[in-house]
Amino acid sequence: MTIMTVPGAAPAVNTNAEDLLSVFDMQKQACRRNPYPDLKERHNNLAKLESILLDNQQAIIDAIARDYGTRCRQETQFAELFISLDSLRYARKNLKKMMKPERRSVSVWFAGASNRVIAQPKGIVGVVTPWNYPLLLSISPLASALAAGNRCMVKLAANSQNLCLLLNNLVSREFPRDTLAFMPGAKAREFSSLPFDHLVFTGSADTGKTVMRTAADHLTPVTLELGGKSPTIIGEDFDIELAAERVLFAKSFNAGQTCIAPDYLFVPEHRLNDFVTAAKSIVAKRYQSISDGCYTSIIDNKAYERLSITLEDANTKGATLVPLLPGDTHSPELRKISPHLVLNVHDDMTIMQEEIFGPLFPVMTYRNLDDALNYINDRDRPLALYVFSNRKEVQKKVLYGTLSGGMVINDCIQHVAQHDLPFGGIGNSGMGHYHGPEGFREMSKMRPVFKQWRYPGGALLQPPYGKAFDFLIKRMIK
Structure with missing residues (x-):
């Protein structure tokens, strides 16, 4: 990571392709070591991020103001800090319920077996954030992604580098980079080209199409928030x-x-x-x-x-x-x-x-x-x-x-x-969701699990086929 200082401006920090790959590999190895962070770990991650925002409110307000030139303090307090904090608190409050496996019904023809759906972390989630609400549009998807147990990498817009540098410094003190990393100066194409397990992009429809095409090389699922009229x-x-x-x-x-x-x-x-x-x-x-x-x-x-x-x-x-x-x-x-x-x-x-x-x-x-x-x-x-x-x-x-x-x-x-x-949007305004239970599910693999019991009736449907099969199949399909 190269840092160049320009008088009167934010230091120019260039996270190059090698830096991105290095952090990505750290997070990939962390996923393998601990593929299913437990409730306590996820809760702690959300709480740490909440504390970072609470403890550094003025620094965040000042950084965003420098990026804008003039950014109304009250607008930053309400739209960036309050809503971001509220999203983290919602995720912590509802985390246990969202993580609970869902019981599903079993067809009468498979009586004795059981079905459930387990939400498992997808792995590494990339978040690409625009300049207009740089804190909110970083933290809001992070609340869903961290609640779902993922590791996260975040790229902020070129116009938000004062904030990005601040968040990089603050987050790196509390989180190992194999869990959460902000990437100052990262190039959009290099970032979105990584083989993420999920990618969240907020921005214009034209850029969203480019991001989606790039993500398609790895069949990376995407959440696109694209705006419109x-x-x-x-x-x-x-x-x-x-x-x-x-x-x-x-x-x-x-x-x-x-x-x-x-x-x-x-x-x-x-x-x-x-x-x-x-x-x-x-x-x-x-x-x-x-x-x-x-x-x-x-x-x-x-x-x-x-x-x-x-x-x-x-x-x-x-x-x-x-x-x-x-x-x-x-x-x-x-x-x-x-x-x-x-x-x-x-x-x-x-x-x-x-x-x-x-x-x-x-x-x-x-x-x-x-x-x-x-x-x-x-x-x-x-x-x-x-x-x-x-x-x-x-x-x-x-x-x-x-x-x-x-x-x-x-x-x-x-x-x-x-x-x-x-x-979330639809059509030209985007696809997918974050916030709420839907955001948790979006960042999770909702994994179906069928558990067979000791005496399955399906054994009667196996070859060699005979009268027992004919008797059962007529009743099953009538």
Whole structure:
């Protein structure tokens, strides 16, 4: 592992291919020595990771802020520290129950035998984490993987190296590298090319396809969390100001750089002006200007430029731009863009073709709910879908008339903090789950075990075939 120091920046640490293989081999040997860590060991691993986060909160907040430029402290506390800690506590609390072998029924024709399913560790789990929630999207899958008894290697994004260096230092003091290792500066292709027993990737759909193709060389099973354009619908009956409060919190949080952020909105046609008025008032009360320290920066210059071009493209093609903060709408120095509503959008605009991943919010209108649902169903299945309505028939129509990774009724993004619910996408928004019992099972080999009893009836079905076979088979298949 090579370390180069650059003044004013995080040390450049290059974990090369040999380093990766060395750690992988350590973990492979550890799996062979102890293929089934017991309840106590798994519980201790989760508790140690929890203590690391609790004891180093400010250092974690500072590291993430350095990676972002400006990252709102409270956002890091809530979305990174709290939810991460809560996921570890959930796993510890439910670990014994999740590890318990499941009894399964036995066909009457095999009476006397027994069936059970045992959750066994898959082995080595690789976790590839993006920059937008680097702590949460490392710890959340780790909670499932460590609970399932696996060894883990973690690669953070290039934009998260201050945090990665910190976690590498903290974790290496408490964990042997044959159990858990963060890999600063590791290259994505070299990391995902390792023959993991399971690989978790969170990021863009295009990169996810590349990761899946690479993993296919070893037939490595993958969990992909890929985001997409998550729609939001405000129903005719729902209070427009309350909906705006909740939607705009989710959209402005982390400056919209959230894989499950509302990506576009449908409002009833006659309520558009009411929503715009409410949005202006709500956002102006929450942030004084784009220089407000509670308003997070765009992660880097490339992302800032992409969002600026996306906004200008919409403007050039006829959209109406509604900035929601007073004063300057852009700050290249701070890499901040004011939250914008974007009205009168159409499909030729970039903003309606790609996941936005920023504080730009297209707003469309509908007269009939079916029109909104048809629009959603004509596009890739999103990671999340949000509907605001107190009418059960509307909730039911949206729920059963669409398909998405997750769904929230009368709020946005809160499902990611519900650890007893599985979290995952479908189609272009991903595959597989972590969180909850489903995450534990995803990181385990759910191994079926059939145990025969002393006097199996199947002996009567063995050659040489005769009248006993004919008698039994007629009754078995009739």
